[in-house]
Amino acid sequence: MILTIRHETVYRYTAPLAYTIQQLRLSPRSEPQQRCLAWQITTAGKLHAFTDAFGNLGHMLTITGPHDEVRIEVEGVVDVSSPERGRLQDQNGLSPLLFTTPTPLTAPTANIRDFAAHYLPGTRLPTLDGVQSVRSDDLLKLADAICAAVAYQGGATVVTTSADDALLLGRGVCQDHAHLFLACCRAHHIAARYVSGYIDPGSSAHAESHAWIDAWVDDDDFCGWVSIDVTHACFLNDSYCRLALGRDYDSAAPVRGVRRGGGDEKLEVHVSVASSPSVQ
Incomplete structure (x- = not known):
């Protein structure tokens, strides 16, 4: 089965932040029953890839300078058996x-x-x-x-x-x-x-x-x-x-992190997954 996935995570704040660091586990694992055909993470700030102790592919996101929103957009296509x-x-x-x-x-x-x-x-x-x-x-x-x-x-x-x-x-x-x-x-x-x-x-x-x-x-x-x-x-x-x-x-956890400043936080998450038959 081909799964087309879109995932948007948005944090909004009532006051400006000075610094945000988020640990993202938003990339499919490389396993025999699933194959990633395309995958992209789009966000402000810098992304540094890592692999954790459990073999998960992750990214460390850091955003410096004043900001009142953190938006993380993920989209891709995975072939799953x-x-x-x-x-x-x-x-x-x-x-x-x-x-x-x-x-x-x-x-x-x-x-x-x-x-x-x-x-x-x-x-x-x-x-x-x-x-x-x-x-x-x-x-x-x-x-x-x-x-x-x-x-x-x-x-x-x-x-x-x-x-x-x-x-x-x-x-x-x-x-x-x-x-x-x-x-x-x-x-x-x-x-x-x-x-x-x-x-x-x-x-x-x-x-x-x-x-x-x-x-x-x-x-x-x-x-x-x-x-x-x-x-x-x-x-x-x-x-x-x-x-x-x-x-x-x-x-x-797909997203975990800490911030400096920001006041109150509001989280919005939108996910869509659509499937189609795999091409043999």
Whole structure:
């Protein structure tokens, strides 16, 4: 599938800023199931490319001198294929053990441990030192349970909302679904990682800017990373473009930064994703 993506992020301020620095993870990952055909980031200031510890392609944006707006425009075309049952050909060489450690956003509280115990099987033999094995079908059941427990509602949470807070609230968005899934996995020492990117929403009302997870599974015919969209309780297919992965939102956020001055801030985000068949 060919995905044509446009993403505009605009920060407006009530007073001039003297300095802005933003860390951008807005470029598609280079992976076997997706190929970037064209991609461009347009913004004021200077962009310096880097690759982070998780293999994400990023840019450091710096803007100096008085300004009252930061506008970041991204557009491009990505050719995406559909891996069988979301199975990834992982090539970054990172140990799954890196993705078993809880974070403040994915801490497995007592409430989460109780929730996870209903949907994840008991401990099995580890597939790697300290990493518990799990089947992909069990993880889909967990995704279904999370969708039932945390209804999708835009604006109900913020980027600092933890998995436990979202579960108690019973409402959230894709980011909260992903964090709760990660927290459940970490309660059972199952390796799982956060993924940010885009989705062609089709007839769904869910936003084109999206978040989901990868989990390390041990099926009868496959052992490795499987990508699961928790919000839709399905495996990754050719409707998804992967931007970045990490332990949680904080390490895979599309845009993060700090500023000097500016007064109050207003954020506007516009994303569109259109699909067409790949040319063979």
